[in-house]
Amino acid sequence: MPHVVVVGGGLTGLTVAFRLKQFAPGAAVTVLEPRDRPGGNVRTEAHRAFRVECGPNGFLDRTPAVPDLVRDLGLSGQLVAASEGSRKNRYLFLDGKLRKMPRGPLGLLTTPLLSFRGRWKLLTEAWRKSAPPARDESVQEFVTRRAGPEAANVFADALVTGIHGGDPALLSVGAAFPRLPVMEREAGSVVRGFLRASKQRKRDAKERGEPAPGPMRMWSFRDGLQVLTDALAAQLGGAVKCGVAVQSMSEAASMGAWQVDTASGKPLAADAVVLACPAYEQAAILADLDAPLAAEIGAIPYNRIAVVALAYRQEHCPARVDGFGYIAPQNTRRDVLGVQWCSSIFPDRAPPGFVLWRALCGGVHRAEQVEWDDDRLAKAVHEEMKLAMGVTGEPVFRRIARWPAAIPQYVLGHLDRVARIDALAARHRGLFLTGNAYRGVAMADCVEQAGLVAAKVAQFVQHSA
Numbered sequence: 001m002p003h004v005v006v007v008g009g010g011l012t013g014l015t016v017a018f019r020l021k022q023f024a025p026g027a028a029v030t031v032l033e034p035r036d037r038p039g040g041n042v043r044t045e046a047h048r049a050f051r052v053e054c055g056p057n058g059f060l061d062r063t064p065a066v067p068d069l070v071r072d073l074g075l076s077g078q079l080v081a082a083s084e085g086s087r088k089n090r091y092l093f094l095d096g097k098l099r100k101m102p103r104g105p106l107g108l109l110t111t112p113l114l115s116f117r118g119r120w121k122l123l124t125e126a127w128r129k130s131a132p133p134a135r136d137e138s139v140q141e142f143v144t145r146r147a148g149p150e151a152a153n154v155f156a157d158a159l160v161t162g163i164h165g166g167d168p169a170l171l172s173v174g175a176a177f178p179r180l181p182v183m184e185r186e187a188g189s190v191v192r193g194f195l196r197a198s199k200q201r202k203r204d205a206k207e208r209g210e211p212a213p214g215p216m217r218m219w220s221f222r223d224g225l226q227v228l229t230d231a232l233a234a235q236l237g238g239a240v241k242c243g244v245a246v247q248s249m250s251e252a253a254s255m256g257a258w259q260v261d262t263a264s265g266k267p268l269a270a271d272a273v274v275l276a277c278p279a280y281e282q283a284a285i286l287a288d289l290d291a292p293l294a295a296e297i298g299a300i301p302y303n304r305i306a307v308v309a310l311a312y313r314q315e316h317c318p319a320r321v322d323g324f325g326y327i328a329p330q331n332t333r334r335d336v337l338g339v340q341w342c343s344s345i346f347p348d349r350a351p352p353g354f355v356l357w358r359a360l361c362g363g364v365h366r367a368e369q370v371e372w373d374d375d376r377l378a379k380a381v382h383e384e385m386k387l388a389m390g391v392t393g394e395p396v397f398r399r400i401a402r403w404p405a406a407i408p409q410y411v412l413g414h415l416d417r418v419a420r421i422d423a424l425a426a427r428h429r430g431l432f433l434t435g436n437a438y439r440g441v442a443m444a445d446c447v448e449q450a451g452l453v454a455a456k457v458a459q460f461v462q463h464s465a
């Protein structure tokens with residue numbers, strides 16, 4: 001029976017293993033995870049009557065990948081959609097005030113966030129002819145070229161801060177937001193590309209006899225996101241081994257095709273190995289086997305993030321918020337990157353009479369904040385809450401989670417680097433690389449990639465059986 005070892009029990013590794021069991025039922029699968037619990041970044045904690053997400057807060061139904069996985073795990077009944085208000089009401093913290101992000105053409109036409117000239121540049125994007133440069137283009141450059149410098153300064157930063165906690169001048173638009181250059185190429189503009197994609201989705205739904213699809217939504221589960229990774233781990237049962245860190249791997253003549261060395265026990269033999277741990281760990285594992293490959297993978301940088309969740313009594317919050325939260329663009333160098341109003345986004349995150357909010361601190365420009373002690377972090381965030389939200393009382397509860405290597409940064413040249421990694425990795429039969437370092441950082445990207453990798457591994461083990 002072929003044996004596949006999956007290194008890393010985060011969302012990606014668990015999904016690879018779960019799909020592999022379906023695609024190649026004849027294969028044995030082992031998932032190795034150094035922590036005492038699977039799930040990786042996905043971690044929900046219950047503290048008194050508060051439910052705190054320490055990592056991701058929700059997933060988008062941008063592709064069917066996560067909804068399909070949820071259905072296959074029998075979890076559809078536990079899903080909760082983000083509130084309508086959180087879809088519509090998103091804010092920026094600029095010049096000491098919360099300012100609503102515009103929605104739709106009318107919102108853009110009237111937004112006070114841009115001057116008349118800035119609004120005109122943005123609204124005429126659909127007709128702008130401007131050839132992309134021959135080299136990789138940053139998010140900042142792309143938005144400036146398409147929609148003008150004002151839109152870039154306000155929206156590119158907000159977009160990148162909200163999703164990547166990165167710097168729009170450093171991130172590659174083709175890697176971080178691959179749909180944008182494709183829309184420009186295929187539809188002549190981003191605005192037209194979005195309109196075309198929306199019409200296509202409606203046509204596809206009609207052909208399938210389904211109702212017209214609504215706008216993209218964010219989802220979680222009644223008991224939090226960890227429901228998903230817990231369910232995956234439960235389905236995999238004894239195949240998930242916690243407390244096992246992989247140190248290295250080598251080609252083995254006498255065992256399977258591969259020997260996987262762990263910090264804690266005897267080596268494992270495997271016919272195929274899927275590395276689904278963070279890039280810097282993949283690099284360390286591959287260092288002796290293939291130094292050039294390890295160097296390329298190890299060069300993918302990560303940012304640092306501290307998640308600071310604070311709860312307040314409702315009576316101490318003058319504004320009853322109905323929205324997603326706000327972003328404090330990184331170029332304003334505030335003590336928070338953004339704040340998610342968790343108890344407004346999803347129900348039951350806080351008991352009646354209280355609110356639960358979480359701030360993300362750090363990112364590429366304030367990385368040192370992750371080193372701050374809990375009191376200093378909580379105080380800094382509380383000060384921001386007084387300023388932005390007008391809170392009048394002390395927090396009744398706090399929980400702080402630190403992610404010293406949080407979100408991989410798809411910097412300029414990322415796509416070329418991934419192509420070089422693919423070419424180098426292809427020299428090793430039975431080695432598969434995946435995880436959020438390569439082709440998308442969102443949970444939806446991880447699940448989608450995991451399904452594709454599982455299909456490739458299944459084909460490999462079936463052909464080499």
Ligand SMILES: Cc1cc2nc3c(=O)[nH]c(=O)nc-3n(C[C@H](O)[C@H](O)[C@H](O)COP(=O)(O)OP(=O)(O)OC[C@H]3O[C@@H](n4cnc5c(N)ncnc54)[C@H](O)[C@@H]3O)c2cc1C
Nearest residue numbers: 008010011012040041055056057058246277436441442443
């Ligand atoms: C603070 C934060 C907020 C986020 N918010 C959102 C959000 O709201 N929505 C969204 O879609 N995405 C969000 N993301 C991104 C998303 O959570 C991640 O991209 C995704 O969960 C990554 O899953 P993964 O399995 O690829 O990696 P990980 O979750 O990093 O899992 C990798 C696993 O590998 C294990 N490992 C490490 N070293 C070894 C080793 N030597 N041997 C074996 N295993 C090893 C680790 O312990 C870990 O469990 C957020 C991320 C962070 C950090």
